[in-house]
Amino acid sequence: MAGRAAPAPGALLCALLCATAAAAAAGGGPGDNPAPGAFGHVYRGAVNISSEHVYAFAYRSEPGQVDAVRVYVNSSSENLQYPVLFVVRQQKGVLSWQVPLIFRGLYQRTYNYQEVSRTLCPSEPTPETRPSEQIIFVDVASMAPFNIAYELLVTRLENFQLETNKAFNFTASPSQPQYFLYKFPQDVDSVIINVVSDAAYPCSVVSVQDIVCPVYDLDHNVEFNGVYQSMTKQAAITVQRKDFPGEQFFVVFVIKPEDYACGGSVPSSIHGNVNRTWNLQRTKNLQVTIVPSIKKSVYVQAMFFSFLGFLSFYLGSVVVAFVHYIRVQRKASAGRLSPEHGSGMMTSSHPISASTPEGSSYGAIDESSSSGARQLSSPERRAPAGSDTDSSVEEESDFDTMPEIESDKNIIRTKVFLYLSDLSRKDRRIVSKKYKIYFWNIITIAVFYALPVIQLVITYQTVVNVTGNQDICYYNFLCAHPLGVLSAFNNILSNVGHMMLGFLFLLIVLRRDILHRRAMDMKDIYTLDYGIPKHFGLFYAMGIALMMEGVLSACYHVCPNYSNFQFDTSFMYMIAGLCMLKLYQTRHPDINASAYSAYASFAVVISLAVLGVVFGKNDMWFWVIFSLIHILGSLALSTQIYYMGRFKIDDPDSDMGIFRRAVMVLYTDCIQQCSRPMYMDRMVLLIVGNLVNWSFAIFGLVYRPRDFASYILGIFICNLLLYLAFYIIMKLRSSERLLPIPMFCIVATAVVWAAALYFFFQTLSSWEETPAESREKNRPCILLGFFDDHDVWHFLSAAALFFSFLVLLTLDDDLDTVRRDKIPVF
Template sequence: MASGGAPAPGALLCALLWAVAAAGDGPGGSHLPGAFGHVYRGTVNINAEPVYAFAYSSEPGQVDAVRVYVNSSSENLQYPVLFVVRQQKGVLSWQVPLIFRGLYQRTYNYQEVSRTLCPSEPTPEMGPSDQIIFVDVASMAPFNIAYELLVTRLENFQLETNKAFNFTASPSQPQYFLYKFPQDVDSVIIKVVSDAVYPCSVVSVQDIVCPVYDLDHNVEFNGVYQSMTKQAAITVQRKDFPGEQFFVVFVIKPEDYACGGSVPSSIHGNVNRTWNLQRTKNLQVTIVPSIKKSVYVQAMFFSFLSFLSFYLGSVVVAFVHYIRVRRKASAGRLSPEDGSGIMASSHPITASTPEGSSYGAIDESSSSGGHQLSSPERGPPAGSDTDSSVEEESDFDTMPEIESDKNVIRTKVFLYLSDLSRKDRRIVSKKYKIYFWNIITIAVFYALPVIQLVITYQTVVNVTGNQDICYYNFLCAHPLGVLSAFNNILSNVGHMLLGFLFLLIVLRRDILHRRAMEIKDVYTLDYGIPKHFGLFYAMGIALMMEGVLSACYHVCPNYSNFQFDTSFMYMIAGLCMLKLYQTRHPDINASAYSAYASFAVVICLAVLGVVFGKNDMWFWVIFSMIHVLASLALSTQIYYMGRFKIDGPDSDLGIFRRAAMVLYTDCIQQCSRPMYMDRMVLLIVGNLVNWSFAIFGLLYRPRDFASYILGIFICNLLLYLAFYIIMKLRSSEKLLPIPMFCIVATAVVWAAALYFFFQNLSSWEETPAESREKNRPCILLGFFDDHDVWHFLSAAALFFSFLFIQLFPEFFYLFSYKTVRALHYIGTTA
């Protein structure tokens, strides 16, 4: 309880008080002159209602605050003691015992109450003005009830900038103070700290309006507020308060459940008085100026210039590569390795199959497999294959069909890239372009409702003032306009800029590739792997949309919104895996429709996990079963290159007989040495990883279900990428400088990004008050926090990852068709 003295009243005030005391005849008592800082003890009943009068003089421009402390030993709720304080412009009243209500209709009774009266406004008069306060003590009890009364003037009622102030508060003894904006300050941050986690408290910022809402049941009626355990921070702007001043209110809650604490098991009898003592909390408040407008401008320039430098770097690399290729071309020394730049030159190395040809076909027998490979002359006519990898077989089994029968080609022990790129290039390219157009449609229909919803969230926060709705880092949340944390939104600009840059890179490579195909460039026709750009375009759009949806999530980050931030992360990881697989399996990769339908199922599961994944065991059982069955089904599809069929006689028993035979021959009889060893190793490891995830989810049921699914996607992507790299190195393929740079840059940037990601500045898995304990100040330009740096670095890391996926399969020392036949790995499993 803060206290302060008061100057002795003048002779005029003394005379006024004595006159009031002599003339005041109430129904059961008289007006008694009161002195500040003096404890008055007495009794009250239905016939005796004393009234105390406190007079003081207010100086010009001075804000005077008065605090009233009362105490009563009576715990009789039928006959409480009523205290009514009358001022010049208002009345404040309460009863003792003061009753607070908690969860499940629990009640807490307090015999000690202390309230700060709404201060009088500064007087514009030149001389001092006289003020008087009446305190009425009343009760309907037919017997005497003892009470204590203490009225004091507060000396430290107005808070100062950059100066810490310590005080104590309890549920029945709230505190509030005044703050005035200095002339050169437009925004301040109110920082409140406490050494103790509990009791749970509430910090509120309210306009200079009487009455001040300073009790647990009404503190949320006005202004901006947030719950607190050990730390709280509220950013206040001058423009929101026309009077350029505000109250900072501190309320202690009667229970801790709002802050993550437990509810006391007993609240009866003498526990009340002990409970009072336990609910006292020591607090320290410091008000510091926030950043200036110039910092906003610097932060915006930094954000855009940092990523525009990637554009400059890409232009420089493209120009240098162009000059290098032109010089070699003029000297007649152009080689396949000259296609290793970020931008393809006029002679790009890799290519798709020419129209009507079988890319990479070899007309000689494999030295290891003993299977005859098809040649362009013996290949199927252009356009004979359809988009689906599962076609009906011919009714006639003739010998020439061995060279075109998918069941024969794709089930060979030693599978070559030419065996999996037999379809017409135009058909396959159109198939993968569907990825691009579909993701644009998905992005529009997904993003618009998300934007509308987060705008609604932000509006609710601004209208209600409830800052427990959104989980910001309040020590580094810089508002702009209606946005509460503009820095968290601005930091996502990198995803959009780098995603667009990646689209430009892919577009240029696509255009140059088409030109090379038109002029029958020898390196395009005879070297590399089939080149299709549809998935790359989809990856660029997904990266841009990740920036948009991450910004939407950070408008008001909370448990319900987190799925917005992760949805396109799933798609990015899935598209990367599809692209790696499509590199060596262009004919049998999943269609856009089936891929996006699978992503839709995953997002539906994510939504169900948000709703039911917290405590419902049945959901985790169903999800784990779906996860395991999906892993087995996908493994079967990959192992048999899409040629696995369960068929049999007309009876249904034939299906089970066929399944049992496949299980015996492929899993039991050949367990020691499978037909496709490399694929089997990958799938065994992959299934072990996925089953481990399923078991972990079933046992621990992580609350952050969206991150749990994202972890599954990322682990599968990393596993397949590692397998891809190992198999390429196993085939004695050497890295060139550009791919090596992408590998190193990707690893370094991801490591730095993950360091900042795991700083945990907030967590919606906890209560808002507990989350604020993790808040930290800004670390970059006084504007961005650790999570913003994660946004910057993760955007760069994803960009380098995309470049790596684009360049890695192509820009090794490339092989012509004659070399392909000696590398048994190329096209086998990855």
């Protein structure tokens, strides 16, 4: 029989004692009637198939008070065939478990616990003005044919209700979970539950559940109700009052029997029971603090900050355009607009003579040899500006397939010193039409890419909201502000800069395009024979790409995870590639890549990025193949750039002609005579570029970085920066100037990119790790109490990309009054 019970208050307990005494006098057994129990007293006994014990614990509940009771049990028996069964009966529910308590993990492992502690579902506060009597029955039984000893301890919890802005420390284990109650204060609509631990393991789960009994507080059922996160050292859950009609909820803490879910190791034994020592180590000290979240006014401030901040760029652009207009009008009225080395009355149909420095006439052609080509190009100069969209315009291939033009092209492009007039000989209407394909193709790609992306992320967000599994998405939970169905509205709002500045860039390009068309209609000499040929198709494509980067980055941040990482980076690859193509097109308008080949190359890169994330972590062969493709691709592109597309390595007379021709060129140019390279500037650029790309390939092969998407993006950005630096250096070497606007844009680009990259490397989450490990990197907001480091990266990177585009747009404005036969190609 159980030990002596301490007296309990109330008439209910007196009636219970009388019933127990009467039953004993009649000869009833120990399990026929409950024995009065006292809180805080340890009861020891033994049960078997013919003997069970029942305890009754009565207490008084005060009006408006939440009373919670915790039951601790222990049994020394490890016999799984005959466990000790504990059943707790309350007014509105029944809770039961067995000892040993069994958990199952990977590979059919079993984890057995002899000590179990559970918090009973608390009694609900009653509106009565008088105290009410409550009673709890604890039944102890076993089907064992022999006695099994047990211990029982029932206590009332004094710190069951959590308070706002007050830290609470406690301990939990797999067989001894904990949960607490929190009520929203009157002036708080949203709170953040911050949970920290000094040790990463054992792995744990934090759950927020509505006030419903029973409470799901074991490893196998904690995911059945509410929202939950796995946790190592840190977890944070934002909870809103509107989601809980009762304006209160339970915070449940469960320790998992193994650490695999959090990225940790598992016991070495694969089958059977895990030893007792492992179970004894599964205790974790936790600290929970509930703090109020931001108010609705902060949302409004953040939205105003985002939109007004980028609207200031629109205002600045209007001011610059107005000042430029005033300066042009003043110069026009003063009669100072005269072309360099020529009068303003020069007719636009006069051909530009091919002038080359003395001693640099290798491959040059005289007037008579190029008269045919010049006669072909003169109609282009007389054509109206709007005719480039005429469907009757000849296709580019009609010119390139003519033998005399092919011969002329081969001769001109092998000159030691090339000038822009040598590489801008095609009809501008055809070239402009070629580059407009970039614009229309990227719009098509954007529509077909974005629609399934939006559908997918909506599905992801719906799954998160319905299941409550916050391990699906890798947010910065310490600064994730929900709005409506969105879990992290701040990460989406911060992408507004890409869309607004992309649209602004399109407006700037459109203004230049309109002015250029007007000048063409007026047969302006500057437009026809001076400066860099104006083709705006690539600029339009860059603006659309910047806007789509904002759209897809926002989609990615709806639910960032392993499955949709490419949404955030795909258009970054395209932006970097389009910038390099535009930079090359500036002085090579006739030989730049077509839209179809360029976008096909981007598709290959995106495919490699996906394969790299899937196979790049552990597959050595993938890195070998990728590095080989990277190096061979760099060599092939270098050859194309060095020989201006005139390097033919195909031999129709032999299946091995390609390789034989390549070996022959290497032998004659590098071994047999080893002379100074014919195109020294291009050679220097390509040597440095290949060294950089080979270094990337070797680095990837040796270290195999886990973030393959960022690795690919780094390759693109480094190549773009290298080419831009080469272009600016060559421009200054050629005695060309940098006007104030491009100089300002260059400085602004460098400063803003430096600041943006600083915030980019402040890693706040990582889908390459488990959700619990990713949350260790979470940090609080740093801007307006609403935006985190990654949001600041979004703001700054949008501005940096905008300034980068302006650099490409304005870099050669100083050449608008320079004849094209005096603008060098590099």
